[in-house]
Amino acid sequence: MIKIITHRLFWPVVLLLVLFVVNLVAFPGFFRIEVKDGHLFGSLIDILRNGAPTLIVAIGMTLVIATRGIDLSVGAVGAIAGALACSIILDSPAPGSVTTVVTAVVVSLLVAVVLGLWNGALVSVIGIQPIVATLILMTAGRGVAMLITEGQILTVSSPPFKVLGSGFLLGVPVAVVVAAVIFLAAAMLTRQTALGMLIESIGVNPEASRQAGVRARELLFAVYVFCALCAGIAGLILTANQTAADANNTGLFIELDAILAVVIGGTSLIGGRYSLLGTLVGALVIQTLVTTVYTVGIPPITTMVFKAAVVVAVCLLQSPATGAAIRRWRLRHLARADRQAVA
Amino acid sequence: MSAVAPVVEMTGISIAFPPVQALEGVDFRLYPGEVCSLMGENGAGKSTLIKALTGVYPIDAGQILVAGRQVSFSGPGQAQEAGISTVYQEVNLLPNLTVAENIMLGREPRGWAGIDGRAMRRHSRELLRGLNLDVDPGSLLGSHSLAVQQLVSIARAIDIQAKVLVLDEPTSSLDSDEVEELFRVIRSLKESGVAILFVSHFLDQVYEISDRLTVLRNGRLVGDYRTDELLRIELVHKMIGKEMAVLDQIERRTQTADADQELKPHVQAVGLGRKGSIEPIDLTIYEGEVVGLAGLLGSGRTELGRILSGVDRSDTGTLAVHGRTRRFRSPRAALKQRVAYSSENRRAEGIVGDLTIRDNIVLALQSDRGWFRRIPRRRQDELTASYIDALNIRPDNPDALVRNLSGGNQQKVLLARWLATAPRLLILDEPTRGIDIGAKAEIQKLVADLADNGMSVLFISAELEEVLRLSHRVVVLRDRRKVADLDNDDLSVSDLLSVIADGTAPEEVTA
Amino acid sequence: MAVTLAARAGSRSRDVLDVVRRPLISPKYGPVLITALLLVSMFVIGGIRYTGFASPQVVINLLVDNAYLIVLAVGMTFVILTGGIDLSVGAVVALSTMIAAAMLAGGWPPVVVIPLILVITSFLGLLVGLMIQVFGVQPFIATLAAMFLARGLCYLISNRSISIEDPFFVAMAQTPVPLVGTLTISPSAILAMVVVLIAFFVLHRTRFGRTVYALGGSESSALLMGLPVARTKVLVYVVSGFCSGLAGLLFSFYTLSGYSLTAIGTELDAIAAVVIGGTLLTGGFGFVWGSVLGVLVLGTIQTIITFEGTLSSWWTKIFIGGLLLVFIILQRLLTARRQ
DSSP states (O other), X not given: OHHHHTSTTHHHHHHHHHHHHHHHHHOGGGGOEEEETTEEEEHHHHHHHHHHHHHXXXXXXXXXXXXXXXXXXXXXXXXXXXXXXXXXXXXXXXXXXXXXXXXHHHHHHHHHHHHHHHHHIIIIISOOOHHXXXXXXXXHHHHHHHHHHTTSOEEOOOHHHHHHHHOEETTEEHHHHHHHHHHHHHHHHHHTSSHHHHHHHHHHOHHHHHHTTOOHHHHHHHHHHHHHHHHHHHHHHHHHHHTEEOTTTTTTTHHHHHHHHHHHTTOOTTOSOOOHHHHHHXXXXXXXXXXXXXXXXXXXXXXXXXXHHHHHHHHHHHSHHHHHHHHHHHHHHHHHHHHHHHO | OOSSOOSEEEEEEEEEETTEEEEEEEEEEEOTTOEEEEEOOTTSSHHHHHHHHTTSSOOSEEEEEETTEEEOOSSHHHHHHTTEEEEOSSOOSXXXXXXXXXXXXXXXXXXXXXXXXXXXXXXXXXXXXXTTOOOOTTSBGGGSOHHHHHHHHHHHHHHTOOSEEEEESTTTTOOHHHHHHHHHHHHHHHHTTOEEEEEOSOHHHHHHHOSEEEEXXXXXXXEEEXXXXXXXXXXXXXXXXXXXXXXXXXXXXXXXXXXXXXXOEEEEEEEEEETTTXXXXXXXXXXXXXXXXXXXXXXXXXXXXXXXXXXXXXXXXXXXXXXXXXXXXXXXXXXXXXXXXXXXXXXXIIOOTTSBHHHHHHHHHHHHHOSSSOOOHHHHHHHHXXXXXXXXXXXXXXXXXXXXXXXXXXXXXXXXXXXXXXXXEEEEESTTTTOOHHHHHHHHHHHHHHHHTTOEEEEEOSOHHHHHHHOSEEEEEETTEEEEEEEOSSOOHHHHHHHHHHSOOSSOOOO | OHHXXXXXXXXXXXXXXXXXXXXXXXXXXXXXXXXXXXXXXXXXXXXXXXXXXXXXXXXXXXHHHTHHHXXXXXXXXXXXXXXXXXXXXXXXXXXXXXXXXXXXXXXXXXXXXXXXXXXXXXXXXXXXXXXXXXSOOOHHHHHHHHXXXXXXXXXHHOSSOEEOOOHXXXXXXXXXXXXXXXXEEOHHXXXXXXXXXXXXXXXXXXXXXXXHHHHHHOHHHHHHTTOOXXXXXXXXXXXXXXXXXXXXXXXXXXXXXXXXXXXXXXHHHXXXXXXXXXXXXXXXXXXXXXXXXXXXXHHHHHHHHHHHOSSOTHHHHHHXXXXXXXHHHHHHHHHHHHO
């Protein structure tokens, strides 16, 4: 029993269930999923769709954090990707054509990869601390995004592009499909190959890994590129949803939500062992929280306070001090039971 | 014992770090004006006892009296206030502050304008002069050598005007002149009534300076003896008990004087060096040979091992493996040539604590295969099971996290990792440090067997008996230079010691 | 023997080049000196390129416009010196302005409002410090939570801007304090400099300050040396909270309004200022004066862009990003050399 309670994912899952219950009480139709025009609708679907960009970023963030790093630039990278895509679509002679959209997407993601290489180079070649290295792109990146949009909000009307944000594939929202694909790809790529263990190794003990011949430099490049790619994809989804590129606001604070999702999911910021499943739960917790606030009728501006409360609660519960207190309580409880049995 | 009341009286001390019982019912006393040495193998409980006395660990049972009053320390600050001053094994000072600040931290002289920097430096200079140390008190501590840093931490401990001075391995970075200086200070402190707890694995130093010996073994008190009443051999017996017999079972290895056997050179280093850590050295290691590397701490043994295996980069000289020149720019490059290095600092540079035994063992092998060609799970299990068996790794659960293992078992896991890469040259840096006798014997036997099967081994150890037991040849380093290259033809420990001490070998030196 | 020890400790060479070079490559003083050089050279270049750039009033205006950021950077310096970080400062600034504006509009006098705000923000810092010390939560996450909380509380108070009309605040905003000749400075700027002086005294002349540096050097060593590690670790966050509150007040003097969407990203400006000012993010090395210089550098970039006229404001972000990069690389080179 104690093993379940002290499992990393216990409290986050409990939290998720509590939130579901609250939602159910406030809105009995919470779990109902309908099929309209061959598309799935419902509160749960909304949670999945709205939480997809955060989840995608969080997946990339999980691997970076596992290497003892962090990537604060994901919001900026997403903004750049969105701005670039919109700018290409607007400048093309046929904004509504699928080819244009595909080109825009590919180019934006290539740029995202380059930005990931930039972060990777700063961290693994020059040896700059990840928080600072990515802070640089976070600061300058928004400026670059504004440069691309020339300070305006670029609105596009391009049906193929809109699909990315609000379309459906086999009845499921496209954003959710993309998130699922990325999740599965990351999970398989890291656990079916040696990548997962090697990433954890450099996160737990970089020097020991080096002496064992692990190619830390290339691995670091890989995780930062993957994270930037995820950020780019998320940025595209967000932009497509708005059908507008807003260099200042697209993906604002998404890095914080992503980091929160990772931490709630049990991966430690110190690096080492990570859990993609944990990140999934964490992202769901955050999105469900946001939805709960709406459903229950609390003013949405209080969302931030709730997020703060959730983070604090999870961190306190996961802290070693709490674990020790639970163990002490349990020992005392057992001792008391023993004494009573003897008496 | 003396009729004076003890200044520190610890009774019935028990401390457990589940599942290990580090100390059980230990009694310990320190008397004023006396130097007492705490003796015991690694794992005997010495540093646990010290940390209980200095307030780092809380005790589960027992009581501590200081100057007759019962105390219960909730932190090192309180122990310091109670008059216990400590110099720890690793220099626990702050490299980013100045020498003077480190000496006086927490006790800085204050004036109307806050901390008086000038008074601090003046006081520090006098203190350092008392230790015959000529160092600028305003310089950054981190800019000095480890030996100087150690002396500064001793200066700090002395300055605190304590009733009790605890010195945990204070001489590990010092040369013989500095050790004499330290002993001079200890003797004068003794005269002024300070009780001194001296912990060292250098038996000669222990016998030179201490009045009394307290021996621990496996967390229990073995006994309390006056130094002049206990022979060294008796002391060693008490420290390691009847396990000594196990060591004698390993055959002493000597060079077979078989002139016909043409040994093939495996690794040849010519003028290999690295600025600031080791002077250019020539060294040839033959196939199937165990070469022991002996010398004091700081003589460059580890540094040599590291540049031979690419962990550090050399800046002069050449290295040839089987006749072909190689440049090892990284451990990875060396591993590709089947040269493996097992670090002496297994915690910081060896084990990946949060990963399982299985992951730790296959790590180097997997890195070599790349990211995508994962070693099949079945093969991983086979490999892990066979090494757990061969090296007697406990617990024998391949999914156990390595950080929960004892030091000896961690070392075995590390060894398994390198052995799994089937190296042709294995460089072992202090592989038996901090390990119980049984495990020591196992590892030594393993090394001997590997050499018999054609592997070359460079065996670095501070324990000269161990070096002599295993090596065909012994290379001696002093002050970062090679001073001798001796065939192990009935060499004795005192022979080696005299080479280390003043560079003269009783026999012919083969360079 | 004594001579050998001294020789090993590092001999001193006396040639001129060394005297100039050594402070620059010292990990303690190097980064700050380089920042100072940068600031001076920016002014020289600016003075040559634009008329009226290198005038004293422009320099003083840097202090006036960035008084709040200076106070923020001071608080952030304390935290970063111990190896931590505080992401909540921007949100707390906004919170302070909101509380001030709301209470003043509700008729409370400044003599109540101002101390109350400082108490509230210091208390928030205390909570954060306790979370970090007692529960072992990473500073990044703990202060992130505080940021969410503070920002959320802002929205709770009001999501529109509330203007401040209280006479004291207005006076603080608009009264110029005469200096030499025709130069004037604002009370906020003077207050900011007082804060810097106090911080300097605390960090270098009190045991608390020395413990702050010690924590950045090695927490475990500091503990073994008997220093009050737990207390100090919590206190630095209280200091940061206090400075954030004070900075918020200075900001409200400047803008004469409370707005919950203000100061977004300001924590990054504070961190950038501290880093550019030479404080290592890993802790243990740095000076408050450096952080002040860092703020001035950021302000100068802004001023240059204003003078340039044709550059759009988003170039500021790019420049700051680039400058940050240069400084980080410099710091990396300096500390790498030490090994």
